[in-house]
Amino acid sequence: AQSVTQLGSHVSVSEGALVLLRCNYSSSVPPYLFWYVQYPNQGLQLLLKYTTGATLVKGINGFEAEFKKSETSFHLTKPSAHMSDAAEYFCAVKGTGKLIFGQGTTLQVKP
Amino acid sequence: DSGVTQTPKHLITATGQRVTLRCSPRSGDLSVYWYQQSLDQGLQFLIQYYNGEERAKGNILERFSAQQFPDLHSELNLSSLELGDSALYFCASSVAGTGGGYGYTFGSGTRLTVV
Numbered sequence: 001a002q003s004v005t006q007l008g009s010h011v012s013v014s015e016g017a018l019v020l021l022r023c024n025y026s027s028s029v030p031p032y033l034f035w036y037v038q039y040p041n042q043g044l045q046l047l048l049k050y051t052t053g054a055t056l057v058k059g060i061n062g063f064e065a066e067f068k069k070s071e072t073s074f075h076l077t078k079p080s081a082h083m084s085d086a087a088e089y090f091c092a093v094k095g096t097g098k099l100i101f102g103q104g105t106t107l108q109v110k111p
Numbered sequence: 112d113s114g115v116t117q118t119p120k121h122l123i124t125a126t127g128q129r130v131t132l133r134c135s136p137r138s139g140d141l142s143v144y145w146y147q148q149s150l151d152q153g154l155q156f157l158i159q160y161y162n163g164e165e166r167a168k169g170n171i172l173e174r175f176s177a178q179q180f181p182d183l184h185s186e187l188n189l190s191s192l193e194l195g196d197s198a199l200y201f202c203a204s205s206v207a208g209t210g211g212g213y214g215y216t217f218g219s220g221t222r223l224t225v226v
Contacts, residue, residue, distance in 0.1 A: 032212035043113060043201060043217035051212030090154065097167025098144060099203075099215055101154040 002027045002095045006102035014110050019063075019078040021105050023091030026072065032094035033074040035065055038104075039087045047089075050074060061085070081109045114138060117202050117218035125226055129190040132221045134202030136183055142166070142205045143185040144215060145177055149198040160185055192225045199223075 007022035025031055032051050036044040048059025055067040065076045074091060086109045092099040114137035124130055136143050145157040147170075156169035160179035171177075174192075179185045189196060199222050203215035 034214055036217075041219075043115075043219040044203075044215075045113070045217070046214045049212060049214050094212065097159050098156040098169060100156070103153045 002031065002093045002100050004033075004091045004093050004100060004102040006089075006091050006105050008105055009103065010106045010108065012108040012110060013081045015083055016080050019076070019081045019085065019107065021076040021089050021091075021107065023065075023074045023076065023102060024072050025074060025091075025093045027093055033065075033067060034092040034094075034099065035059065035063070035074075035076050036090045036092060036101075037061075037087050038090065044090065047076070081107075083109050083111065085109055113216050113218060115202060115204050115216050115218035117200075117221050119221060120219065121222050121224075123224045123226060124192060126192055126194060128192050128225075129188065130192065130223065132187040132189070132200055132202075132223075134185045134187070134204075134218060136185070136202075136204030137216050140204035140206050140216070141183065142207060143179055143183070144203045144205070145171075145185070145187050146201040146203065147198045148201060148220070152198075154201075157187070189223070194225050197223055197225045 003026045005024045034049045035047040048057045050067045058064045088104045091102040116135040118133045141162045144159045147155045157171040159167040177187045199220045201220045203217045205213045207213045
């Protein structure tokens, strides 16, 4: 069965600093991996996804993630945080008939 | 606007009551997924429908049921409501059934409060 673990329920960075949100997955088959963002009182919005091919995936709003099979990781990064990046971020893996989400990481951006 | 429409946005009801949540998928999407989001359980998959047929079932209580209609909209019915059913209920849609690396498009959710 597939699963994801997000390391750190809260991450705080200063504006302009590197953002790194960690996600490790477990899958018995080549995984499809996703990052979603949820702003307050809104639904989830797809940031990026990895299916096959290039292991470095670029998404919206300057975010990118690298699929590392040897480390079973799919960490999300952004070189320079902006105040508008403050939100909750979810890593997900495609299971049978559904997306399986991690518990989420709340990103706080300090001025 | 994601293209997935959920109504109502907010719902307050008493314990023991029954409610219906509605979802219209994005145009062209055949699959509808229901998720429950709560502080203690996170995002929990409830059920999936594809072109009118149930395809996958998750942690859905027997008091809950869903269906997808010929026009592809879906309804989630919650009955004998308990305080613990208070949560945000999301609907998502995708073009595919079970396979492929398609992401889901989420609606803005229905916030259910049981008092």
